[in-house]
Amino acid sequence: MRSILLTWDIEEFDAPADFGAPRQPDGGLCNGGAIWEEWLGIAQEWNSPATIFVTARLADAFPALLTQTRGAGHEIASHGWTHEKGADLRLNDSRVKLASLAGCPIHGFRSPRLREVPMAEIQEAGFTYDASSNPALIPGRYGRWGQKRLPHRQGNLWEVPASTLPLIRFPLFWASFHLLPLPVYQTACRMLLAMDGLLSLYFHPWELGDLTEPELPLWLRRRSKTQRVDRMRKLVGWLGKAGTFRTISDYLAGMRVTRP
Numbered sequence: 697m698r699s700i701l702l703t704w705d706i707e708e709f710d711a712p713a714d715f716g717a718p719r720q721p722d723g724g725l726c727n728g729g730a731i732w733e734e735w736l737g738i739a740q741e742w743n744s745p746a747t748i749f750v751t752a753r754l755a756d757a758f759p760a761l762l763t764q765t766r767g768a769g770h771e772i773a774s775h776g777w778t779h780e781k782g783a784d785l786r787l788n789d790s791r792v793k794l795a796s797l798a799g800c801p802i803h804g805f806r807s808p809r810l811r812e813v814p815m816a817e818i819q820e821a822g823f824t825y826d827a828s829s830n831p832a833l834i835p836g837r838y839g840r841w842g843q844k845r846l847p848h849r850q851g852n853l854w855e856v857p858a859s860t861l862p863l864i865r866f867p868l869f870w871a872s873f874h875l876l877p878l879p880v881y882q883t884a885c886r887m888l889l890a891m892d893g894l895l896s897l898y899f900h901p902w903e904l905g906d907l908t909e910p911e912l913p914l915w916l917r918r919r920s921k922t923q924r925v926d927r928m929r930k931l932v933g934w935l936g937k938a939g940t941f942r943t944i945s946d947y948l949a950g951m952r953v954t955r956p
Contacts, residue, residue, distance in 0.1 A: 698889045698939035699947050701856070701896040702932070703827065705806065706732050706750040706765075707779035709902050714781075714809075717911040723780055728902075729758040735901030736764055738925060742932045747944045749775040749806040749827070749898075752790040759797050766798050771943035773804030774823070785813065787821035803945050804856075806898075815850050825854035825948060827896075832860045832867035846892060847951060854948050859888055859896045870899045874916055878927060882934055889939055894947075904928060 709724035709731055720727065732754070739746075748770045755762045766772055774794055777786035791802045805821070807813050807828040818826050831843035845865075847856045859868045861884060866872070868888070873881055889895050904925050907917040919927070935941070 700939040702746040703898040712909040747771040752793040753778040829857040
């Protein structure tokens, strides 16, 4: 089976501030909720179960959206307490809060901006897997060539990296989707599915929003909102024919059977 782990980071909308825009008074909380709600309406047409990494602060402000997200068949996982840069992640608090709001166990964690967090801290907080690794070189952000490309265990914790091409370690993360022509991005995805039998991708709902902030880079806002939504719809439709969408927990359940 060719498995596709489609994941979304749902967070306060503070992306413009990362590119130099003034920080919003509420840290992007209200805009983050509006973007989340709009994304739910868009994604319901795709029939693509995904893993949703959401901040506890946003979920606490919009619990009905969390309930709706889980009801749509998505796995709920933690994106820390808040997306504010440099803030305390409050790992255990985020897991407990999300579990209470969603009414289900929370198994997974992904750190905001993929900041490095000691694996021991993640495990101590009660998570069973981490999805914070992008084993690639991202200029100005991080260089993680030495990290493994495929899911693996570190002690009792599973690490589920984002997909990168072997050797050159070119990442297939959200920015590459916007930078590359769609056929080129699909070709890279096809190569990895044939090679690994697995594709692990991550995006943000705000990528499909209005993106009117001038501080955002041109490569991200050069297409209209309609064009970006349509492009994502085409990608998800194509992925659904190339493999099977699975949540991370579902995928790892199979891994535990074959690789105890």
